[in-house]
Amino acid sequence: MTKKRIKVLYVCPFAHYSGHPPWAAIHEPEALAQAGAEVTLLTSYGIIDETKVKVPHVIVLPRSRFPYLLQRLVNLFFTRWALLRWAIMLLANFLTLVLAIRLKRKLKYDIIHLRDGDPFLFLPLLLSLPLRGYNWVVSLMGGNLFYTHPPLFKTLRKDLRQFVYTVALKVLNSKLWRQLYRRSLARNNFLFLTQSEAVKRDYELYLEGVFSGKVVCLILGHSRMTKGVSKEKARRHLGLPQDKPLFLSFGASHPGKDLGVVFRALKNVPDVFLVQAGKYAFSVGQDPTKLAQSYAMQDKVIIRDYYIPEQEKLYYFFAADAVILSYTKKFLSTVSLLWDACNFGTPVIASDNGQLGELVQTFKTGLLFKAQDVASLRKAITRFLSLKTGERKVFKNNCQKFSDEFSIDKWAQGCLEIYEGMLSSKEQGDYS
Numbered sequence: 001m002t003k004k005r006i007k008v009l010y011v012c013p014f015a016h017y018s019g020h021p022p023w024a025a026i027h028e029p030e031a032l033a034q035a036g037a038e039v040t041l042l043t044s045y046g047i048i049d050e051t052k053v054k055v056p057h058v059i060v061l062p063r064s065r066f067p068y069l070l071q072r073l074v075n076l077f078f079t080r081w082a083l084l085r086w087a088i089m090l091l092a093n094f095l096t097l098v099l100a101i102r103l104k105r106k107l108k109y110d111i112i113h114l115r116d117g118d119p120f121l122f123l124p125l126l127l128s129l130p131l132r133g134y135n136w137v138v139s140l141m142g143g144n145l146f147y148t149h150p151p152l153f154k155t156l157r158k159d160l161r162q163f164v165y166t167v168a169l170k171v172l173n174s175k176l177w178r179q180l181y182r183r184s185l186a187r188n189n190f191l192f193l194t195q196s197e198a199v200k201r202d203y204e205l206y207l208e209g210v211f212s213g214k215v216v217c218l219i220l221g222h223s224r225m226t227k228g229v230s231k232e233k234a235r236r237h238l239g240l241p242q243d244k245p246l247f248l249s250f251g252a253s254h255p256g257k258d259l260g261v262v263f264r265a266l267k268n269v270p271d272v273f274l275v276q277a278g279k280y281a282f283s284v285g286q287d288p289t290k291l292a293q294s295y296a297m298q299d300k301v302i303i304r305d306y307y308i309p310e311q312e313k314l315y316y317f318f319a320a321d322a323v324i325l326s327y328t329k330k331f332l333s334t335v336s337l338l339w340d341a342c343n344f345g346t347p348v349i350a351s352d353n354g355q356l357g358e359l360v361q362t363f364k365t366g367l368l369f370k371a372q373d374v375a376s377l378r379k380a381i382t383r384f385l386s387l388k389t390g391e392r393k394v395f396k397n398n399c400q401k402f403s404d405e406f407s408i409d410k411w412a413q414g415c416l417e418i419y420e421g422m423l424s425s426k427e428q429g430d431y432s
Contacts, residue, residue, distance in 0.1 A: 005036060005037060005038045006037045006416065007038045007111070009040050010028065010039055010041050010042065010113045010115065011043075011114045012024060012042070012116070014093075015044075017089075023336075024115050025115070028408070028412075029055045030055060031221070031409060032412050032415060035409070039056075040057070042096060043057070045060070045061050101127060112136050113137045114139065116140075118140050119143065121138070126180060132187045133188060135419075136190045138193065139192075141194075141199070142194060142202065144172055178207045178210050182210055185210070191418065193215075193217075200217040203215045218411065219334075221406055222408055224403065224408075228344070231318060241273055244273050245272045247266070247321060247323070247324050248322070249324050250316060253278075253286050257327055259286045261372055263301070264295060266300070273302060276288040276303045320346055322347045323349070325348050328372060334355060335350075335356045338359060341366075342365055342400075342403050347384070347395035350367075351371035363401060365399050
């Protein structure tokens with residue numbers, strides 16, 4: 001008898017933003033389908049660069065239905081006004097989850113897999129209050145737990161965005177949610193998926209243990225690189241210097257990323273360039289353009305302030321001698337850029353905090369420095385520049401071992417085991 005395929009509705013409300021969600025929306029549903037699940041992707045506004053996916057794709061607000069002017073206004077909101085963008089993110093998430101519930105009811109999906117449940121963790125739980133027996137797998141990055149934020153009145157005097165952000169974190173993590181969460185958890189089958197043991201531990205203790213026993217760690221997986229280019233070709237393609245050491249800082253700025261340390265450490269290192277690639281928008285993280293101006297580094301920092309499509313990403317990683325991964329001491333979420341760097345065989349110079357430091361040390365994919373320590377990072381950069389070709393090649397080989405260990409195929413198999421366990425517990429009537 002043929003085993004019934006598990007029907008999964010993979011929901012990614014933020015696939016139209018920069019960062020990791022577009023990559024996840026493209027590759028994770030495909031991996032789940034290849035592993036044997038029947039998968040449909042649901043997004044709120046499509047994928048940022050309109051990449052075609054290999055599974056059925058439902059879009060809450062298709063761009064084809066928007067008049068041209070309205071599309072321009074929406075794009076403007078997404079990329080310029082921080083406070084309004086957060087409000088739009090909340091609305092888009094709400095509409096996407098409402099449709100997910102309707103599709104589950106109509107098309108009988110076994111699992112709703114929500115990619116990036118935070119920061120709006122309350123939404124699936126509150127929307128499930130009138131429901132019963134729904135199976136939710138909600139992935140959590142843990143950013144709300146680890147981002148540092150100063151006292152309210154200090155943020156109000158300094159920056160309205162930071163003030164609103166700090167208030168939002170206090171509201172989102174308020175103990176007032178606990179009873180509502182408990183009621184929803186009692187009526188439905190929720191499992192929260194983290195990418196590191198540190199995030200798992202903290203969510204087990206979250207709001208006096210309301211999620212205790214419902215949190216599982218499944219480390220991120222990554223698809224394998226299909227092609228590569230030489231450093232010379234990559235730099236020529238991007239218009240970067242051919243004969244200078246070049247370090248890469250990639251991705252959007254956010255409160256857990258410490259770019260200031262990178263700029264200060266490189267300031268007095270001669271004959272090196274830093275490439276900062278990725279869109280800076282709406283974030284309360286550090287603005288790389290302002291940092292370059294503050295430290296008078298415009299002549300050695302190359303800023304590409306726009307979303308880097310997947311097909312362009314490989315050029316940046318192959319052009320770099322190393323990727324600098326700098327995060328605050330309290331930031332313990334998974335750093336997906338480590339997976340990117342290893343996928344492209346680019347060594348890293350990484351801060352030693354949390355899972356990032358542990359993985360770099362274990363797999364020896366580069367050098368470590370003390371988080372938020374300028375002198376330590378400068379020493380690591382100087383040491384890297386002095387390495388021989390053979391020593392750098394060891395890092396590249398270790399990157400391959402890392403990618404083999406944390407492949408997206410293994411991740412997909414882990415998800416299927418989790419789904420099967422949830423459906424088995426439902427058959428037994430266990431929602432605890």
